[in-house]
Amino acid sequence: MLNKFMQMRLRGLVILAVIILILPMFMSNPFHYDMATQIAIIAATVVGLNLLVGFAGQISLGHAGFFGIGAYFSAVLTSSYNWSPVPTLILAAVVVGVIAWVVGRPILKLKGHYLSMATLAMGFIIAIIINNEGWLTGGPDGMPVAPMSIFGWELSSFNSYSLLGMDISGYVAWYFFAGVLLLLAVWLAQNIIDSPIGRALRSVHGSEVAARVVGVDTARYKSLVFVISAVYASVMGSVYAHFTGFITPAIASFEHSIVLITMVVLGGMASTFxxxxxxxxxxxxxxxxxxxxxxxxxxxxxxxxLTMIFMPKGLLPTIQKLIAKRARKKSEDQA
Structure with a gap:
């Protein structure tokens, strides 16, 4: 029998799936599908970032760099060298994971402002390389990306569609593809959170000293979650590149990193949904x-x-707290 904690997580996953299924009933044009698909892709990215920031308590101000590496890796290999998108996406994730492990080991020994500055510098370095290596990445002008194809099934990039007289099925296919990826991202994150890895991450967040005293290898777990969050970003960066059909260095910029971290803080740290x-x-x-x-x-x-002043724990935790408080007051009044 599932415990109450797991039941709540399963219920949240079911609710998210239902929302994804019924949302097209309220979407009537390509713009709606474009926005919904972008939200799903970015949401899956920040679900991974939340493992690092919300559960492990480690800051990353350069996470868009991993998103950019995944996007450009797929763009270069599929468009310039005619690689298949899925193997390219997997290879990009492996490469990003190795980079994150190598970079993360020394960086995550730092704390506070020093950790923030180190991750910020990492993001700047990645963005500068993408900007300057124009022979490979197209430089500031960006570069086109081949359509996504999965076992012979092709998802054309949004830019390849005509906004007038087009078949809406192309937008619907991308929307549901991104929705499935979001569900998988959430399911994987929930399993990590409920595993011994998740408990170790929460202990690191609470107190690294106490975690080390009870035998938790804090350096290993911090590096591991850094790699996992980077792989999340790489995979969704690759998907985003194929979705848009054209990418620029802006996706790896400091501004994009700030947007990602703001999404985590605004929604509620350590709250997957x-x-x-x-x-x-x-x-x-x-x-x-x-x-x-x-x-x-x-x-x-x-x-x-104003949101952060009056809802410091984030939108969803605050809403859940208000609902629980109202339900408790109602039960007390009935008693």
Whole structure:
């Protein structure tokens, strides 16, 4: 029999699957599918980042670099060397995992501001390489990416579709493909959290000294979760590249890293479904504020600031707390 904790996680996964299934009922044009697919891809990325930041308590201000490596790895090998997308995606994830392990071992010995600066420098180095190696990456102008194909089934890039008179099935296929990947990302993260690895990560977050005293190899587990989160970013970077059909160095920029970390904090650190909500809010908010023109960025910053002031634990944990409080008060009134 499943314990209560596992039942809650399974229920959350089922609810997410139901949302993915019914959402197309409210989407009527390519833009809606474009936004929903982007949200699913970015949400899967931050689910991996949340393992590092929310559960292990380690900061990363250069995580978009891994996202960019995965994207450009797939772009170069599929477009310039005619590799198949799926093997390229897997190879990119392996390469990124090795890079993360080699880089993470010394970096994760640092703490606080020093760790922040080290991950920031790592991200800058990756972005500079992508920008400067124009013969390979196209430099600041970017480069095209071949369509995604899986066992002969091709998912054309969004840029290859005509916005007028097009077959909507292409957008629907990409949406459900990204939705399945998000479900897999969440399922894998939940299994890691419920495993001995997850318990070790939470002990590291609570107190590294106490964790070492009880025999936890903190350096090993911090490096391991750094690799896992980097592989998440690489895989979704590759998928994003095939989805858009064209990429630029902006996907590996410091600004993109900040957006990713903000999604984790906004949605709720150590809340797998919370960071998905954070990703959705942060992607949709600029669209909602687009009519305000020059005031858009100011209002965007104000909303984020007020959210973090009045909901410091994040959106979903705060909402869950309010619902539980109201239910408890209702039961007390009935008693």
């Amino acid at each position: 919370g960071v998905i909500l954070g990703a959705a809010v942060l992607k949709l908010l600029p669209q909602v504020l687009a009519d305000f023109q020059e005031l858009e960025m100011m209002m965007f910053g104000l909303i984020l600031m």
